[in-house]
Amino acid sequence: MTTTDPYATTRDTTEGKVFTVTGQDWDSVVAGLGEEPEERIVVNMGPQHPSTHGVLRLILEIEGETVTEARCGIGYLHTGIEKNMEFRSWTQGVTFCTRMDYLSPFYNEAAYCIAIERLLGIEDQIPEKANVMRVLLMELNRISSHLVCIATGGMEIGALTVMTIGFREREMTLDLFELITGLRMNHAFIRPGGVAQDLPPGALDKIREYITWMNKHLPEYAELCNANPIFKARLQNVGYLDLTGCMALGITGPPLRSTGYAMDLRKTQPYCGYETYDFDVPTWDTADSYGRFRVRLQEMHESLKIVEQCADRLAKMEGEPVMVADKKIGWPSQLAVGTDGMGNSLDHIKHIMGESMEALIHHFKLVTEGFRVPAGQAYVALESPRGELGCHLVSDGGTKPYRAHFRDPSFANLQAMPIMCEGAQVADVIVAVASLDPVMGGVDR
Amino acid sequence: MADDDTNQDKPNLTTGPLTEPGTDVDATSKMPENLPEGDGTGEVIGRRDGMFGVRGTGDTSGFGGLRRQVALPGGTPKPYGSWFDGATERLESLVGDGAIEKVVVDRGELTLHVERERLVEVCRHLRDDEALRFEFCSGVSGVHYPNETGRELHAVYHLMSMTHNRRIRLEVSAPDADPHIPSVVSVYPANDWHERETWDFFGIIFDGHPALTRIQMPDDWPGHPQRKDYPLGGIDVEYKGAVIPPPDTRRSYN
Numbered sequence: 001m002t003t004t005d006p007y008a009t010t011r012d013t014t015e016g017k018v019f020t021v022t023g024q025d026w027d028s029v030v031a032g033l034g035e036e037p038e039e040r041i042v043v044n045m046g047p048q049h050p051s052t053h054g055v056l057r058l059i060l061e062i063e064g065e066t067v068t069e070a071r072c073g074i075g076y077l078h079t080g081i082e083k084n085m086e087f088r089s090w091t092q093g094v095t096f097c098t099r100m101d102y103l104s105p106f107y108n109e110a111a112y113c114i115a116i117e118r119l120l121g122i123e124d125q126i127p128e129k130a131n132v133m134r135v136l137l138m139e140l141n142r143i144s145s146h147l148v149c150i151a152t153g154g155m156e157i158g159a160l161t162v163m164t165i166g167f168r169e170r171e172m173t174l175d176l177f178e179l180i181t182g183l184r185m186n187h188a189f190i191r192p193g194g195v196a197q198d199l200p201p202g203a204l205d206k207i208r209e210y211i212t213w214m215n216k217h218l219p220e221y222a223e224l225c226n227a228n229p230i231f232k233a234r235l236q237n238v239g240y241l242d243l244t245g246c247m248a249l250g251i252t253g254p255p256l257r258s259t260g261y262a263m264d265l266r267k268t269q270p271y272c273g274y275e276t277y278d279f280d281v282p283t284w285d286t287a288d289s290y291g292r293f294r295v296r297l298q299e300m301h302e303s304l305k306i307v308e309q310c311a312d313r314l315a316k317m318e319g320e321p322v323m324v325a326d327k328k329i330g331w332p333s334q335l336a337v338g339t340d341g342m343g344n345s346l347d348h349i350k351h352i353m354g355e356s357m358e359a360l361i362h363h364f365k366l367v368t369e370g371f372r373v374p375a376g377q378a379y380v381a382l383e384s385p386r387g388e389l390g391c392h393l394v395s396d397g398g399t400k401p402y403r404a405h406f407r408d409p410s411f412a413n414l415q416a417m418p419i420m421c422e423g424a425q426v427a428d429v430i431v432a433v434a435s436l437d438p439v440m441g442g443v444d445r
Numbered sequence: 446m447a448d449d450d451t452n453q454d455k456p457n458l459t460t461g462p463l464t465e466p467g468t469d470v471d472a473t474s475k476m477p478e479n480l481p482e483g484d485g486t487g488e489v490i491g492r493r494d495g496m497f498g499v500r501g502t503g504d505t506s507g508f509g510g511l512r513r514q515v516a517l518p519g520g521t522p523k524p525y526g527s528w529f530d531g532a533t534e535r536l537e538s539l540v541g542d543g544a545i546e547k548v549v550v551d552r553g554e555l556t557l558h559v560e561r562e563r564l565v566e567v568c569r570h571l572r573d574d575e576a577l578r579f580e581f582c583s584g585v586s587g588v589h590y591p592n593e594t595g596r597e598l599h600a601v602y603h604l605m606s607m608t609h610n611r612r613i614r615l616e617v618s619a620p621d622a623d624p625h626i627p628s629v630v631s632v633y634p635a636n637d638w639h640e641r642e643t644w645d646f647f648g649i650i651f652d653g654h655p656a657l658t659r660i661q662m663p664d665d666w667p668g669h670p671q672r673k674d675y676p677l678g679g680i681d682v683e684y685k686g687a688v689i690p691p692p693d694t695r696r697s698y699n
Contacts, residue, residue, distance in 0.1 A: 075661040080677075083670060087677055087692040118552055247580055250635025268610050369698045375487070376518050376551050379603050379614060381583065390583050390603060396490060396515045399698045403671075405586035407603070407639075412584060415638050444661060 045429070047076045053152065054440035058417070058429065067429060070421040072414055077444040085404040089370030090116055091331060093401060095188040097391075101408060101442030102185055103148055106141040107384040108406070108442075109190035110134055111391035114271060115380040116192040119373045119395050122324055129320040130194035131272045136207075136310035137180065137189070138272075138382075139303040143214070144173035145385035145437075146296040150221060153293070153434035157234045162224060169217060176210055179203055182335070182342050192371075193324035197335050199314060207311045214304055221297055235290035239420040239432030242287045249419070250412045253387025254299070255436060258284045258291035265383035277306050289435035296437075299385075329371050332363045370399040386410050386437055408442040487516035491592040518551040525550045528611060533557070535577060539570040556614040561626050564617050565653075568632040571604060571613070579604035579613060582629070584639035587647035589672045597621040598649050602629070602636075619649060628654040646671035 011018055045058040057073035081100055085093040097112045098105040117123045151166025174184040180203055181189040181196070189196045225231045241251065243259040256263055264281040266274040282298035284291035323330040332352075336345035352360040375397040381390040387409030394403040413436045420432040493513040524530050525548065532555070533548055544563035549556040559567050571579040581604065588599045596618035604613045619626050628651035630637050640651040641660040648669035651657055659666060668675055679691025689695070 075659075075663070078661040080670065083677060084692070087697075089698075121552065248634045250582060250584070250633070263607060268607075269612075375516060377556075377601075377614075378552055378554065379612070381603075381605075381612075388583055392586055392601065392603065394517075394588055396493075396517070397513075398493070398515075403586075403588045405601075407583045407586075411638065411642075412635060415635065 043426075047073070053433065053438055056414075056433070056438065056440055056443075058433070060421075060426065060429065062426060065425050065427075067421050067424055067426060070418045070429065072417050074411075074414070074440070074443050077440045079445070081445045082404050082406065085401050087400065089399050090192055090373060090401060091370055093404060094191055095186075097404070097406065098186050098188050099441065100406060100445050101384070101386070101389075101410060101439045103145045103439050104141050104384050104386070104389075104442075105185060105187055106134070106137045106190060107382055107389050109188065110138060110272070111380050111382045111384075111389050111406070112393070112404070113190050113192050114382075115378045115391045115393040116373060118378040118380060119376055119393060120192070120329065120371075121374070122193065122326065122329065125324050125326070127194055127321045127324065128273075129198075129314070129317045130322045130324075132310050132313050132317065133180075133195050133199065133322060134190055134272050135274065135277070136307060136314070137177070137195075139306045139310070140173050140176060142303045142385045143300050143307075144170045144177075146300050147173070149296060149385075149434070149437040150293065153431075153437075154225070156430050156434055157231075159225070159228075159231060162221065165217070165220060165224075169214065172210060172213060176203075176206060179206055191323070191331055193326070193329045193331070194322045196331065198322050200337075204311055204315055207307065211304060211308055211311070214300075218297075218300055218304070225293070226297075232290060234427075234431055235288065235293060235435075236286070237288050237290075238424065238428045239289040239292075239435045240287055241416055241420050245416065245419060249416050251387070251416055253383075253385070253409055253413065254292045254295045255413060255416070256387065257282065257295050259287040260285040265381055265388060269381070271380070271382060277309050279303075279306050289431050292435045292437075296385075327362055328366075332359070332366055372397060372399055381407070384409055386439070386442075387413060406442075406445060408445065410436075410438040410440070410442040411445075414438045414443055487519035488593075489514060489516045490590045491515040518549055520547040521550040525555065528609075529555045532577060532611070532613070535574065536567070536570060539574060540567055554612070554614060556616055558616045558618070561617045561619055564615070565627050565629055565632060567615070568602075568604075568629045572632055577606065578608040579606045579611075581605040581607055582633035582635055585629075585636055585643050586639070587643045587649055587671065589647055589674075591621075591673045593618075595620045598624055598626075598647055600626050600643060600649055624648055625650050625652050627652050628657075630654055645669065648672065 041062050043060045043062055045060055047055040047057040055076035057076065059071045059073055060067050061069040081096050085096050088096065094109050094112060097108045100108050114123070117126060147166045147170040151163045151170065154160070154162030154166065177187065178184050179200060181187040241255060241259070243256075243261055245251070246256045246259055246261075252263065260283050262281040262283050265271075267281055279302045282295050282302060284294050332348070334345045334348055335342055336347070338346065352363050373395040375395055377392065377394040379390055379392045381388050383389075388407065389409055390407030392403075392405040392407070393401055396402040416436065417433060420436075421429045424432070493511075493515055495511055525533065529550055533545070536557075537545060540563060544560050544567055545557050546560055547558040549558070557567075571577050583603045583605060585600050585602045588601060589597060590599065591597055598619045598621060600617045600619070602615040602617075604615065605611070606613075617626050626649055628636070628640055630640065630651075631653065637655070638660060640654050641657060643649050644651060644657050645659040645661050646669055658664065662670065677691065677693040679693065681691065682689045
């Protein structure tokens, strides 16, 4: 008898009888409906479901295999990051916002830091090298983020090789992050005024090795997927959303570009010196999941082009500063690798403890109190791998943000789930959601 | 983004008391936080007392007597510079007098403070007029100013015109006692979830929203967490005998 099975029970609620189905025979569920089965079946997919990209809950009303109505339930990963940032100094806030959209941490950090810099009025004082390093890290991040999207999207439709090679290349990108920032994820590396530290020795060689590897292996994705009949059958004409729909729902990023509109903030409203790099904005004209896949694939090649240009520039910039010259804003301490791992550089400790009283005061004031930001508000938007990532900051002139709000592209794009899925098959819901590439850390913040 | 020449309209926060010629003034006395109370510029949102966040302890630092006025940049007189003049004039001619309460140009960004009853009309013109064409709304978020009596709750909208490559900010305020703002979902359907989020976090009721329910917090959650009167919460953390209080009760600078 299944009635005693705690994982497959039925119970009566005010909404009707609720069945918990965990993979047993569908016929036994139908039999359990009794004499007058209700026509309407509402399926809760998630929040703990391997195919919904984290803790996304999809509420599907189905008729047979057809979805008649679809809704999202979100909020399962809400951690109050925006509220927490109001109680930490401006610099400490980087550590919080990097954890929002955990697949594109550098974009969160960059949006937040550029907004602070605009409030401080130091946008044009950021050293050139810091900007090049920001672009380098952001474009590497775009590659790693798109790789996860393609890899997990492939896994969900059964293309396991796409997943294994996708994570192989992503791991190499994260190795570069670890070398440059010390961490694979949640770096808190981009800081107000620049970046936390200079490139470590040997980093440029590693970046060049990486570019060579990627130039060799990125075409594998196209060879595996582009003309693969099963892949095309699962993706083509699934999750259709045309330009009108995108504009109405505020959809940005690859879903918008898959309609043929080359909207990219790096081109239209450049930041961090993007106007000086040579790259194209790939588009597709089918407005479906397949188009989004092709757009992402092509974007990785373009990002690699930018990474290459960054590496060339960085090679000529050895020893240049990576933090704003204003000692009242620039974080005083450089990091160095010691015998017990990464920590404060011993040279800096020697300087503040043995040589300069003023340096010690500066260090102490900046680390305990932080800097004050003139009152006002700023909105900075970047082109993240998922679309427009906006950061709205309000300062009241204090050492902490008065309000920090992030317009996360995953949050906005997920609103398109019902219009893309209603009327389609249950299996297509997975593909459609994967083509939006929502990251729940960013959706719920 | 906007042209550099708009940056000249920065808030005049450094206007201190005039000094007699020849008086030796320390640079720090000109810093905004050291200004005496009530220089009268901008939109006053509160007062900052002392140097540290905690109250009622024996503060021997001498900073306890500091009184500073907290003010956001106030209204900007015409001309605003760049394309701002043309766009605001066009909008004013479409919606008539009274819809736009105040125009603030700060740090190269244009902010229009809109009368809340006229918000939907303003949005419709901003979206549909060929010279304006702000077809993209990147959402709404709230800001809570508990000390701004009668205008405690602000809703901030960021619009972008992809056609003209411009950005604009709309700000609407509502009193705590009557937290109603008309919904713009009929103009910008993209704001559906954003308005739900702002209701969830700030308690602003968007009239006319198709289904204004909580979105991030559980349905039965009491209160609206992002408001300033809602505590951050947290527990003491003890490690090897030392106790660290949660961040909102920690001694900190303000």
